[in-house]
Amino acid sequence: MARRTNHYDVAFEGFLRQSRVPYVSVDETKRALLQNASLKSMDFIVYSDKTRNLLVDVKGRRFPAAGQGGHRWENWATQDDIDCLLKWEQVFGGDFRALLVFAYHVAEPGGNHGLDACHTYRNRTYAFYGVWVDQYGGAMRKRSPRWETVWLPAEPFQQLRSPISDFL
DSSP: OOOOOOHHHHHHHHHHHHTTOOEEEOOTTOEEEETTEEEEOOSEEEOOSSSSEEEEEEEEEEESOTTSTTOOOOOOEEHHHHHHHHHHHHHHOTTEEEEEEEEEEESSTTSOOOOOSEEEETTEEEEEEEEEHHHHHHHOEEEETTTTEEEOOHHHHHHHOEEGGGTO
């Protein structure tokens, strides 16, 4: 098992364990070399009863997002995240599909935020939403050329995201 220090990854792993979903934790501190190209590793390989098996990269975000002028659903990733996950999907083949899991730390638990099933782990509340990487890539926009980040506007994100239970 990979050693995890990111509370979002740890919470998602706790959710998988509690839900008795089979998974493999990937050591994200290592980058794989594939055809002389360095690839960022996904965080988890998750076995699903509902869909193809999942190549998961967890993106931790706060909900609602702090200091974003009312923007509640931060969903940015790096272009490298998207590119590498799509390459991993090709390497693993047709039985696997890449998924971004946005792990939202719910800053104000107990309120009616319109969140689907929440998960409590180590006295923090989280909501987990998935977006297929190929769909994210088809709708994404550049966020910061300098940092090479991308994102989805609110409407496409709302249309493409689903509670994690829909994938497991």
